[in-house]
Structure formats: structure tokens, C-alpha cells
Amino acid sequence: MNKTNPKSITVSCDNESLASLKEKQWIYEDALNKYDRLKARGLSLDMSRGKPSPTQLGFSQPMLSWTSANDFISIDGVDCRNYGGPSLGLSEARQIFSWILGTSTANIAVAGNSSLALMHDIIAFLMLKGSPNGNKPWVKSGQISFICPVPGYDRHFSILESFGITMLPVPIIENGPDMDTVEQLVFEDPSVKAMWCMPKYSNPTGITYSAETIHRLGSMKTAALDFHLFWDNAYAVHHLSDKSVFIPDILDVSATAGYENRAFVFASTSKITLSGSGLAALATSDQNLSWWQSHSDLRSIGPDKLNQLRHARFLKVKSSLDRLMESHRSVLAPKFNAVVSTFHRLLGSLNEVEWTEPLGGYFINLKVPTGCATRTVQLAADAGIVLTAAGASFPYRKDYKDCNIRIAPSFPTLSQINDAAEGIAVCVRLAIAESELE
């Protein structure tokens, strides 16, 4: 997964120090030289966000051509042009998310175009109105804390920051968040009310939680009776290898352990069909779903049923979903491979430089030596390669080691990705060379 080949070794001898200094100088000049050549190319590439490429959006072309002129009645007989109908969403739309999440249709609500909005609103409901378990509103509960596995998704953290919720970072290790730390935090501290989880092909590491991690999350004892997992299964069917990764259903796992209302599960079709014009879904226990519906029904008269129907007409059967995801993989996998093989080639010899090689999702996490991430991102920007801001994957945008860079290879073309990966490698080498001269 990562490279640990040794670099030149410095020994505490004056002559050798001098030699080492000269060597560092030489490395720096070589790196600077390569960086100047990179800059001269005048690239203009954006790898900052996990956006699908136009080619991928083209796979949903039939949706763009669909007309509802004579096709606006749902399977349950609802006129999708008008108010009314089921506030949990059309049956056929809930079916799509049942395929995606492997959860019973009865436990799924489809609402809006943004799973992030569903997460945001559930936190707002918990703050203002109290939990499905009947506990009082969080605004009346003193300090509220969330466990935040890091590196993680910047928008998760921004929501908490804006609500004044304390973020407790816990490192992501090989099989997911460091569970010893998680279990201790939730057991000891009743202010720990929730935890963000991206269980599969996580943003930005690409890590998938192991079955053991998921079982521990679903069954751990928590001091807070209204503790919830915010289970953002954003990349449930977004495989990059031909070996689809399977994870246990957290709703089953936590129900079996006696914590039926523990998890709110989220998904969307933003990276399946159309980004921004997709569908978002919540899957959770019966009681949680009723709780959500009771609050959500006050907020709006209902979802855009025509967009739900549009999706249902496009994704008629599970195999159409599978084929679509296979098309996405055919475009995305070569881009990820290009980044990874370029990093192997150009960064493989560097100490303290490593990267993830995910089996799915939209991101690669590149780790550089302590203190080099911000400088690398800056150098890349100056050379026309926009990366996600260093630190973005951490609460308060603060990566204390300044060593993580999120790479989003989905949007540019394959040829641009090759340029960008090489460019990033050049910037990493220069940032390290600069830091070693200091």
C-alpha cells in the first residue's frame, strides 16, 4: 500500500554533514527545476472535488431524454405532478435504495436531492426537538460531542462546526476508526451523542470498515442513551475493482445487539445518476423513520415525485443499476490506476510518503512528511493543479501534522489525470526538498 524505501542516510560527522547538505541542495535544485518545467506547461486542472466527469454523466442520458408527458402515475396510483402521495417517497424510488443499501424498502425514505441535507436536518431535529428515544433536545443537554474519524469528509465537519458541536477526532486505521478509542469515548462520556461513519470506500481514505469494526460499532455500550451513528454509505455500490466489497448491514447488526435506533443510514444517487439532480435516501429503524417523518412532514409538503419517477423509469431493475455502476467503474478505475502507478513510479522511493489504493469510492489519500501538505497543495495550485485545501479532511480544517492531501481523480480526463499525478509528485518532491533544507 505504501512505500518505505530508505532515502540517503545522514550521519553525525562534519564532513558527511556537509556532503549531506550538498546532496539536499542538489535534490532541491533538481526538484525546483522539474517544478519550473511543470509550471511552464500552464496546466489548468481541478482535482478538488469528487465530481463525476461528463462521460459519466452521459451514462444517464436516457434520464435526460425521458418525458413524463403520458407517464406521471406511480405504481401506487399517485399523480406525480401534484401534491400528495407517500411522504416517504414513491415505492419504486425506495426500491432503488433497497438495492443500493441491501435494506428493506419499508425502512427507507427517499427525499430531496441531497443526502447531506438529510444528515443536516436530522442533526437540527435532534438539537431542537429531541431524539427518537425520547431524550430531550440537544440544545438543552449541555455540551454535545461527535466522534469524527479522521481524515474524513469535510462537509460532515462543517455542519458540526456551524452548530457549535464539539468534534472528537479519532484516527482511521486499517480496518476503520480506532475502535478502542471509540469504545472508550462513548462509554465514558455522555456528551458523546453521535459519530460520523463512512463505512465503505471512505472519503478520503477509501478504507472499508471491517466486519469486526461494524459489529463493535453496532453493539458498543454508550453512556448517552440517545447515541446515534450517522452512517454515510455514500459509496455503497461505487466499486473500482472487480471484487465488490461487502459490509454487514449496520441496521441489522445494531438491532441484534439491542440498539435498534442506533443508526441513521444515508445514500444518494448523486454519483450514480446525476449530481445535484439525483435522489437522496435515509434508511433506519421503524421508530426512527416515524420520528423523522413526523418532523420532515412539517417542513415540506413532499418530495419531487417526478424526479423519483424519472429515476425509477431509468433504473427499472437491479441489473440496470449494476450495469450503470459497471460503466462508471470502466471510466474511473483507469484514472485511479493512473494516479497510483504514477505515485509508485515517482514517489515510491520517498520516506514517509504513502497513499491509499482504494477498491472503490472517489478519493485517494496521499500522506506526505509532517508539515509538507499545505506547501504541496500551494505549489500545485501555482502550477495550475487545484487540489482540496490541505487540512480540509479534518475538523476545523486543522490537520495537526499537515500531512494529508485528498486526491479526487474523477473529473479530469485520463490524460489530464496523468499530467496531474505527475505534477502532484513533482510538487511533493519540491515541498519535501524545501523542508529538508530548512
Added chain:
Amino acid sequence: MNKTNPKSITVSCDNESLASLKEKQWIYEDALNKYDRLKARGLSLDMSRGKPSPTQLGFSQPMLSWTSANDFISIDGVDCRNYGGPSLGLSEARQIFSWILGTSTANIAVAGNSSLALMHDIIAFLMLKGSPNGNKPWVKSGQISFICPVPGYDRHFSILESFGITMLPVPIIENGPDMDTVEQLVFEDPSVKAMWCMPKYSNPTGITYSAETIHRLGSMKTAALDFHLFWDNAYAVHHLSDKSVFIPDILDVSATAGYENRAFVFASTSKITLSGSGLAALATSDQNLSWWQSHSDLRSIGPDKLNQLRHARFLKVKSSLDRLMESHRSVLAPKFNAVVSTFHRLLGSLNEVEWTEPLGGYFINLKVPTGCATRTVQLAADAGIVLTAAGASFPYRKDYKDCNIRIAPSFPTLSQINDAAEGIAVCVRLAIAESELE
């Protein structure tokens, strides 16, 4: 507007009392007889919600047939299939609401499919994060109260109830809410943080606020520095007569008075294009808009831009909007006229029975003698005519005089409306006859 013809007069004389009792008995039996005949017809009509009819939805048929197969780039060059683009909405979608509201495009955000959701979320933001004027979050400000003109829109009140916000009912009189009471409340009580307003063709009375009322609302002195008007201009272009009613722009009025951030203005195309698949908009001051955007951007990556583009392609120029509203009027006006003329014919002779004859909007408010509304609605339901629950137009669903009934004539066909209006009149007469016998 209302009927005040005198009924039979009872005099305090035994013989005459007996005669009067007999007369009441006779009136009751006649009413019961007519009601039994109504019931025997086995009607099944729903006049409970302001839903457009299928004929009206058909006016937006071109939207249902629109394909974005080769048409997904906005005027600003945004690929509407993907994430990104302006988070205040597409320029062309904001333009539509500029026509509807008469407000500058720069002060308009288009987001989601539900203006109610925009209202809900702004209240949630104010509660959790504080106001655009920099005041502290309402959850930290002790008791919060809203002025609620009554009768009003049930969903406005449900939101407040769920947030635990105190509702202060103020009667709607001829020119809008009773402004003497309003001015006194906001001047004296700093817990009064906001007021619901439906300034034009109000739900359910159909009343339009006079220019003087609007000027008083925009310029009144309030004890709370973070006082806001929630200005739900839901029926801005929904005329029923050929004389379109004009109201002053509250944003202008309040800015001129030195209260630039006072009003949040809301509108949607739910009753212009497609209900549930329409667009919703917020119009407000620069500072309010930035405040809203700063919170809303954390909630979601952005609106459904394809649906905004779909609207822009359909409502290309202001005259297409005008023509569309004219089509709606051609269907709606005869239904309203049918209700009104039936009420004149069958209820015109009754004391304490009156109804509004709105120049726009979706509702007629029928006033019956104190204590007769619930019974009338119940009788109607038993005869197959579903009306909005009595009391729904009041905070906590409590119409203390039990005298208001909201009539929604939009959804049924004209022939059904005739049946329904006659049926309602029969129920009113029986409810009154019953109460007079007690």
C-alpha cells in the same frame, strides 16, 4: 361581501316562544330532510387542500415533454447535470421569481421544491445560529413568540408548534392583520421575534393587505432587534379577477424605513407549474441573503439545476408566465364563482353566516355562527365532502369561536364544485338548526 339579512325574530312571550320552538323544529326537520337527500347521493369529494386540478397541471405539459438530452448548459455556462454552479440558483430561474415578486434578481435565491421548507429552515437557522443582525440564537434567548394573523395557514402554525415557539393570534380584518394590536405587541415585547404574513390573496381569507398596512409593517418599531417578517407571498400572481391586485414591495418599504433586513419573502411555482416538482424562492436583503447562503451552503451541495433549467425553458419570458396564470384563472375563477353564487343563493338569508369573495389565491373562508364549524365539517364528511378540519387555520388547531371553515375549490371539477357548495350549504343549515334547538 357578507349577508346580514335578518332571520325570524323571537320575542319573549310564551305563546310566541312556543311558536318559535315549533318553527325551529320545522326548520330543523327541513334541514335534516335535505341533508338526508344529500347523503343519499353518495358524493365523494375532497375540498380539504389547495391542490391544482389535473386540468391545471396539464397547462405545464410542455415541461413534462422537455428533454435535456442536448440542453443542459445554463446561460452562465454551468453544466446542470453536475455538482457546482451558483448556490443561489441559475440566473434564469432567479429571473422567473423576479417577474413573480417584482424584486431584483440579485436579491433572489432559488432552492428546492418547497417554499415551506425555506421558511422552516430559516426559523431553524435563527433558533440555532442567530440572526443576520448578529443577535444570539433564539434557543439562547428565552421565550420566542410569533405574531400569527388568524385565520391563517395551518402549516405555518405547525412549524412553530413543533419548535415550541409561542403563537400570538391577531385577527385579520378588512385590510390585513389588526395593525394597532400588531404594533403594540412588537413595540412592547422583545420576545416577539417575528410575524407570519400572507400579504396577497391570503390563505384562507383571500384578503390582500392594504398599502397602509404594508407600510406600517415595514416601518413599525420593534422591541426585538432581530425581528423579522416571514412574508409568504404564495399567491403573488394567482389572480381570480381581471383586475390584478398590486401590493408594495415589502423589501423596498422596510429598507426605506431603515429596516433593510426585516423581511424574508417567499414564493414558489407549486401552483404555477407543477405541485411538488416546482421551484421555491427566497427574496431578501443582501445581508440576509448572504446569511442564508452561509447556512444553506453547509446543508447541501446545491439545488436541482435541471429542474430550474426545465422551468426556465418553459417560462422563457414574462409573457409566458402571464399567459400561464391566465389559463389557471380560466379554470379557477368559475369554480370560485360557483361556490360564491351557491352560498348567496342558499346561505344568503342566514344571520351570522358570511364568506369571503377573494380576488385571487386558492381559498374561500366561510364563517358560520359560533360553535357551528366543527359540526358542519363533520356533517359534510359524513355526506362524502371532505373539508379542511375545523380550527386548522388557527394556532394549535383551536378556533375558539368554532366558526371558520376553509373552502378549497381548486381540485374538484366545476360540476363537483356545484355539488359540493350545495352540500356545504345544506350542512351549514343543519348545523345551525341543530344548535338552535339545543
